[in-house]
Amino acid sequence: MIITIIAGARPNFMKIAPIIEAIKQQQSQGVDLNYQLIHTGQHYDKNLSDTFFEELNIPFPDINLNVQSGTQAEQTAAIMIGFEKVLVANPTDLVMVVGDVTSTMACTIVAKKAGIKVAHVEAGIRSGDLSMPEEINRIVTDSLTDYFFTTTTLASTTLENLGISKSQIYFVGNVMIDTLFKNESRLQQPALWELLHLETQKYMVMTLHRPSNVDEEEQLKALITQLSELGKDYPIIFPVHPRTKKLLEGLSLNFENLHYVAPLGYLEFNYLVKNALAVLTDSGGITEETTVMHVPCMTLRANTERPETCTLGTNILVGNDPDKIANAFETLLSGGWQRGTIPELWDGHAAERIINHIVEIFRL
Known part of the structure; x- marks a missing residue:
């Protein structure tokens, strides 16, 4: 099985790092699971892209679309055109998108039109503010996704209220926190x-x-x-x-x-x-x-x-x-700020849960 993982902007990089590590763990146990990493180039400043691959020990992308800057429409169009060509030349079994950036939405649309299943990591979160481009990206992505991996039970409930079957929703925790815990000492x-x-x-x-x-x-x-x-x-x-x-x-x-x-x-x-x-x-x-x-x-x-x-x-x-x-x-x-607690399943193991679910879903 091949998973095509999409990274486009700074937040994506922190989210894909533990996912790739979890895939490698499954590979070491003999599971037939491979991936290809596509960087859309949505963020092109070195400190917002290349540095993250180096620091977080993420393999450099198999393909970089190099879309760079532009309006929302220009970036979306460039990503879709580039990614469609990638899928034609590099068949895959599953496209995995993370977060809520332009690349997330654009690659989801292309994958679904190509008849490929989509998994969305960080599905179901909503601000209710349609003036945010990210909110539109979330709504479109979740309207097309096949497998929804959520950070909180609230996000899972949001999806259920939209009519998504519980069997498609997996509450796994927060992959951003996986990366934070792994690198806190570094x-x-x-x-x-x-x-x-x-x-x-x-x-x-x-x-x-x-x-x-x-x-x-x-x-x-x-x-x-x-x-x-x-x-x-x-x-x-x-x-x-x-x-x-x-x-x-x-x-x-x-x-x-x-x-x-x-x-x-x-x-x-x-x-x-x-x-x-x-x-x-x-x-x-x-x-x-x-x-x-x-x-x-x-x-x-x-x-x-x-x-x-x-x-x-x-x-x-x-x-x-x-x-x-x-x-x-x-x-x-005045020293009166709330100290707070850590939400459920924000424990450093979200990516492992995601990949375990994929192994079960595809019976690898």
């Missing part, structure tokens, strides 16, 4: 630690990339200004996504405590997160990692597709509401 202090004289729990980490935060200059300026002023007593480390960097040019957001840095690799970035006083982000995946590492997290969005990070974890939704942000800072700096 996290690396970045060079900027000494350069900026950072100390454990005496700085914050910020990431911004959602269109709702970065597409409107005045909104972006107001948000960064408030965060920098409220956190004025702490360095704020801001690894800048290539897309955001273009928007920041010319805004003159120069605060003494705000440090723009280049995108970091997985091991260095998570070293910063683990040792931070708090994380300020609009990323969903980072809220999962902060929950497991018990690091306070403010999500600069009005909604989340990962509600367990709020109900069980260390995450609080503040959106771009100045009052909510101010209240969250007051709670943080």
Whole structure:
């Protein structure tokens, strides 16, 4: 049996690493299970792609579509055209997509039109916000998927409520956390630690990339200004996504405590997160990692597709509401932040469960 695994953007890389390892474990036991890895090239900055393959010991892709940048439609079209050619030249038994990026949706559509079964890792999560491209990707992908691997029982219930048969849904846990647990002892202090004289729990980490935060200059300026002023007593480390960097040019957001840095690799970035006083982000995946590492997290969005990070974890939704942000800072700096617990099955073994289920489904 051959599984074609799709990786397109930074979050995908952390999710496929333990899956490939689980496949290799099955191979070592004589199971007839092989894979081919397709990188769509949706993220093309070295620090957002190649570095992750090196750091997480993922074999370099068998094929790279090199689609690079473009509008949502341009990227979707380029991925679909490229992936269709791949499937014609490289027959497969199952296409496995992960997460909710453009590559996830585009490759799902191509696979189903080619009559190939699709497995979706991280199925069933929803924000309810159709202004997010990722929400559209989730809905389309889950409308076509054959095998649904979920991170929480809530995601499983969401799928059941959509009419998906329970026999197609597998609650397995979170592969992102598999990667975190495996690499936690390998996290690396970045060079900027000494350069900026950072100390454990005496700085914050910020990431911004959602269109709702970065597409409107005045909104972006107001948000960064408030965060920098409220956190004025702490360095704020801001690894800048290539897309955001273009928007920041010319805004003159120069605060003494705000440090723009280049995108970091997985091991260095998570070293910063683990040792931070708090994380300020609009990323969903980072809220999962902060929950497991018990690091306070403010999500600069009005909604989340990962509600367990709020109900069980260390995450609080503040959106771009100045009052909510101010209240969250007051709670943080007074020491009153929720410590949180780790959700069910976020135990480092999700990928093993996924591959065990595939072995059972295909009777390998």
